[in-house]
Amino acid sequence: MSGMISEVGTPGRDERDGRVRVxxxxxxxxxxxQEAGRHLLAGMELAVREVNDAGGIEGRPLELVVRDTAADPDRAAAAVDELARLGVAALAGEYHSVVARAAAARADALGLPFLCSSAVLDALTEHPSPWVARLAPAQSHGWRIYADHLLAAGHRRIAVAAEPSVxxxxxxxxxxxxxxxxxGTVIEVDLRESTPASVCDALVDGRATALLLLAGHPEPAVSIARSVRRDRRLAEILIGAPAGQPEFAAWTRALGDDGAEVPFLRYLPERLGPLGTRVxxxxxxxxAEEPSFVAFEGYDTVAVLAEMLRAHGTDRTRIAASWADVSVEGTRGRIRFSRTPDLGVWQWAWAxxxxxxRDxxxxxxxxxxxxADAAAR
Incomplete structure (x- = not known):
């Protein structure tokens, strides 16, 4: 997919064929x-195809140079180093927050513009960076909306079953x-010291009315959800997954009916406009299945970068200096970036x-x- 790439010449363009590379x-x-990665890449590839069908970047084809991070921060950092040497004009993508943070740190150190598609961790960089921007809402924004939903539904004693991770x-x-x-009260259940059965016991002991799965998919999230659903003591408890595990079809394939009625966050408007509907x-x-919000994030990422490349060419410094000038119609609303308090990156505030x-x-x-359709306002 990456094609032939020169390691010399103008960043972002192979001098032999004139392609602009991201x-x-x-x-x-x-x-x-993997499912999230597949949807993210599908969105990016579709946008690239449409950019090229419309004439590319000032007549030059746009091309993705894809690297698999496999949820490994070190592998992601090494990929950023490699892509910078290969001369890409900018970076796009990533889903896992901890991995995106490693990629953002390297992009900042190397002076390589990075538009992060889907990771939400507030502290994407350790210090304010002119090189990094993000489409997904910050975790503190989205998860507060989720917490308000829990309160409105009458939940005051909320257990979180969490794996160790930033x-x-x-x-x-x-x-x-x-x-x-x-x-509200948060009851923390450390999954390093728990089995699905002991999680159920902790919910009963803590008189929790809701359990939030802050855990990886498929395991241990699937096993815990199945165990809770089948424990008669917990017939009335709500299972929630704010990180979005139920967004993908694999959740339903693994859990069947046990995977329904699990509230989660997704980053789509209630109704898509003409562009979003077409995409x-x-x-x-x-x-060959319903696209997740991650696929729309991938499309919007390339759409934004394509407009920046048309306006500013492949010079990395000029691209990074233009985040504040972006105004692009995306699939989920008009995308503009600003500096948001307590965030060190340029942020679309908000998707x-x-x-x-699931019904x-x-x-x-x-x-x-x-x-909370902030993009419409």
């Missing part, structure tokens, strides 16, 4: 979330800080946020439970 990072093999720890902190002043139809054809679940009567259908 590096693309995605988790395409285990332990990465991402999960950050999510737990957002929930705790937002819920506590509003009368959704094309993505459905490429994926639309929904809390949804138990029709698991292929999503029900919108709460919506």
């Amino acid at each position: 590096g693309a990072l995605a988790p395409l093999t285990p332990p990465g979330w 991402y999960w720890a950050s999510g737990s902190r957002v929930l705790r800080d937002h819920l506590a002043p509003r009368g 959704g139809t094309a993505l459905r054809g490429r994926l 639309p946020v929904q809390v949804v679940d 138990p009567a029709r698991p292929g259908r999503f029900r919108v439970l709460r919506s």
Whole structure:
């Protein structure tokens, strides 16, 4: 997919064939979330095809140089080094937050523009960076909306079953800080010391009315969800997955009816506009299934970078200096970047946020439970 690339000459353009190249990072093999990576890449590839059908970048074809991160931060950092040497004009993509953080650190150090598609961790960089921008809402924004949904549904004693990770720890902190002043209590269950059965016992002992799965998919999230669903003591408990595990078809394939009615965050408007509708139809054809919000993020990433490349060429410094000038119609609203307090990157504030679940009567259908469509305002 990467084609022939020169290691010398103008960054982003192979002097032999004039192609404009963008590096693309995605988790395409285990332990990465392959389904998310496949959707992310499908969106990026569709956008590249449409850019080229419309004449490319000032007559030059746009090409992705794809690297598999496999959810490994070290592998991602090495890929950024390689792509920088190969002369890509910019970086795009990545799904896993901890991996995106490693990629962002290297991109910042090397002076390589990076538009992060899907990772939400607030601290994507350790210090403010002129080189990094992001489409996905910050975790503190989306997860507060999720916490408000829990409160509105009457949940005050909320258990979080969490694996050790910066991402999960950050999510737990957002929930705790937002819920506590509003009368909510977070009961933490450390999955390093728990089995699915002991998680059930902890829920009963803690009188929790909701359990949030801050854990990897498929395991241990699937085993815990199945165990909770089948424990008669927990017949009334809500299972939630704010990180979005139920977004993908693999969730339903693994859990069947047990995977329905699990609220999660997704980053789509309640209704897509003409561009989003057209892109959704094309993505459905490429994926042979319903496109996730991650596929739309991938498309929007390339759409933004293509406009920046048309306006500023392949000079990395000029590209990075132009985040504030971006105004691109994306599949989920008009995309503009700004500096947001407490975030060190250029941020689209904000992509639309929904809390949804799968309809138990029709698991292929999503029900919108709460919506914060900031992009429409």
